[in-house]
Amino acid sequence: MLLVLNGPNLNRLGLREPDVYGNQTLEDLERQCEAWGAELGEAVTCRQSNFEGQLLEWIQEAQEQGFTGIVINPGALTHYSYALRDAISGQVLPVVEVHISNVDAREDFRHKSVTAAVCKGKISGLGFLGYRLAMEYLTDQDS
Numbered sequence: 001m002l003l004v005l006n007g008p009n010l011n012r013l014g015l016r017e018p019d020v021y022g023n024q025t026l027e028d029l030e031r032q033c034e035a036w037g038a039e040l041g042e043a044v045t046c047r048q049s050n051f052e053g054q055l056l057e058w059i060q061e062a063q064e065q066g067f068t069g070i071v072i073n074p075g076a077l078t079h080y081s082y083a084l085r086d087a088i089s090g091q092v093l094p095v096v097e098v099h100i101s102n103v104d105a106r107e108d109f110r111h112k113s114v115t116a117a118v119c120k121g122k123i124s125g126l127g128f129l130g131y132r133l134a135m136e137y138l139t140d141q142d143s
Contacts, residue, residue: 002138003067004033004131006048007055007075013100020101022127029128033071036132040139052077052084059087059095069138070095071131078103078113089118094141096134099124 006026009016014025030046037044045067049055055077062070070093077084078097088095097116102125116122121137123130 001043001045001067002037002135003058003062003065003070004030004044004046004135005055005058005070005072005074006046007073007077008050008052009075010073011048011050022100024128029131032128033131033135036135040135042135042139044135052081056083056087059084059091063091063093067093069093069141071098071134071138072096072115072119073098073100073131074115078115080114082114085115085118088115094138095119096137097122098130098134100127100130101125 006029011026013021013029014023026048033046034044047058055074059070072088072095074081074084074097078099095118097113097119103113104124113122123133126133
């Protein structure tokens with residue numbers, strides 16, 4: 001069972017900077033992740049929050065809730081949230097960081113991730129497909 005977490009402003013997909021993030025919505029992404037999960041034989045739960053503390057709690061509770069891995073797009077929290085970093089490193093589940101846009105080709109402040117170092121990997125710039133690749137990786141870790 002996989003947990004897909006999306007952080008601040010990702011609820012605005014389809015409306016926010018479509019030239020960067022595309023025209024598909026968060027609901028489209030969540031439906032796609034659930035469909036990919038079904039193909040991979042994994043149940044998928046998708047959650048989004050604009051609140052750092054809520055994301056921390058979901059990460060901290062994930063193992064007890066039966067999840068086997070986490071896909072996370074921390075949004076802007078990627079670049080400065082040491083609390084998020086500590087929550088990821090303080091639990092045992094594998095985590096893959098995903099970004100829809102190529103953060104390394106954008107503004108300088110987006111080039112630094114404080115969370116990537118405590119994740120199993122980072123996928124950036126492949127749009128929604130990055131979520132599928134992260135899910136495939138995590139599913140392979142289960143076997």
